[in-house]
Amino acid sequence: MTNAILVFNAGSSSIKFAGYAQTGSAELELLGKGQVEGLRTVARFVCDSPAGERLAEHRWSGPVSHALALDYVIQWIEANAPNIKVTAAGHRVVFGGTSYTAPTRLSDQVVAELDRLIPFFPLHLPHNLAAIRALAEQHPTLPQVACFDNTFHHTLLPVAQWFALPRRMFEQGIRRYGFHGLSYEYIATRLPEYVPAGSRVVVAHLGSGASMCALRDSRSIESTLGFSGLDGLPMGTRPGAIDPGVLLYLMQTQGMDAKAIEKLLYTESGLLGVSGISNDMRDLLTNDDPRAREAIELFTYHIAKQLGALAAVLEGLDAIVFTAGIGEKSPEIRKLVCQRARWLGVRLDEEANARGGPRISTADSSVSAWVIPTDEERMIAIHTQRTLATRG
Numbered sequence: 001m002t003n004a005i006l007v008f009n010a011g012s013s014s015i016k017f018a019g020y021a022q023t024g025s026a027e028l029e030l031l032g033k034g035q036v037e038g039l040r041t042v043a044r045f046v047c048d049s050p051a052g053e054r055l056a057e058h059r060w061s062g063p064v065s066h067a068l069a070l071d072y073v074i075q076w077i078e079a080n081a082p083n084i085k086v087t088a089a090g091h092r093v094v095f096g097g098t099s100y101t102a103p104t105r106l107s108d109q110v111v112a113e114l115d116r117l118i119p120f121f122p123l124h125l126p127h128n129l130a131a132i133r134a135l136a137e138q139h140p141t142l143p144q145v146a147c148f149d150n151t152f153h154h155t156l157l158p159v160a161q162w163f164a165l166p167r168r169m170f171e172q173g174i175r176r177y178g179f180h181g182l183s184y185e186y187i188a189t190r191l192p193e194y195v196p197a198g199s200r201v202v203v204a205h206l207g208s209g210a211s212m213c214a215l216r217d218s219r220s221i222e223s224t225l226g227f228s229g230l231d232g233l234p235m236g237t238r239p240g241a242i243d244p245g246v247l248l249y250l251m252q253t254q255g256m257d258a259k260a261i262e263k264l265l266y267t268e269s270g271l272l273g274v275s276g277i278s279n280d281m282r283d284l285l286t287n288d289d290p291r292a293r294e295a296i297e298l299f300t301y302h303i304a305k306q307l308g309a310l311a312a313v314l315e316g317l318d319a320i321v322f323t324a325g326i327g328e329k330s331p332e333i334r335k336l337v338c339q340r341a342r343w344l345g346v347r348l349d350e351e352a353n354a355r356g357g358p359r360i361s362t363a364d365s366s367v368s369a370w371v372i373p374t375d376e377e378r379m380i381a382i383h384t385q386r387t388l389a390t391r392g
């Protein structure tokens, strides 16, 4: 029998999962990845091998609950991998407030405390917690660990944590936290393979959600995301930083309420809103419509602008890292960003960039540039293993 850790990332419409074998060697071995998508419409289960081959697929005729989807995943593993024993589950949890500065073993008490944080993340946290509760009911003895998307940023500079709002609001939790922490933490663990210790590094996590993080000594000191998933860079369907006066104007003149503003900010803006074509960078890169080019320009302009800001925070820059879907797979976007960063000393090696790196800067570039694939699921599996070993 091989022990395995299951990793879950539960959202409103999908549950992504990955399984890792604890082989006894230091490395956890990926067994497979998959998801149940369309939870609210027509649900579909897929599971792929580490090489990307489709291992299984199942369709339901309508929506399914988180509980049913999780049950299906575990039953499928038990039926199809009889040598695998699931011994722990690790969850991506979007927010742990300030109380949790490390991954945490879940108990009824911890789940109840996380429940109180739902007002901070009403669109995401309830789904994370629904999956945790469902799994606890189905498998009460299975240890579960929460890995929070903000904890890696607990080292943010104190000044970076403040909004210039009345002081009492900071105490109420209205402050800058930073997100995509599991991705940045994974990159931080890989950095020693690429850059010397002590380097001042900016990591650009460019996926359907996008942000950037300044790392000093592999610790996060500043992030373009603050209180929610809405700050910083334009994203697939989110605008990034926006003058709050725009929102007041829309509320006062167009009668938009909080729900309408939420819809605008989470689903109608960003690359989709500006292009009117798609939120998927692949569609924009292959479209001749000038609106697609404008959306790409807006995206790369803001990345370059934030790069300058983060270099100022770091008091210099030694390396820039591209990661996540767009960062890992789009030479064109990397090129556009690096061209805008010439003034900082970035010199792109076009061939290396076309190949996908890992190093994509020339030997004489004073700032090195890299493509490092992120792996949030593996980071969660590592944390789950460690948390249970030390406190289990």
Ligand code: ADP
Binding pocket: 206, 207, 208, 209, 236, 279, 280, 281, 282, 285, 324, 325, 326, 329, 330
């Ligand atoms: P998520 O935030 O959903 O985990 P990913 O990090 O997987 O997202 O990134 C998804 C995005 O990556 C897609 O929306 C798409 O825009 C982009 N992407 C994927 N492949 C490519 C590619 N070959 N070229 C450009 N963009 C790509």
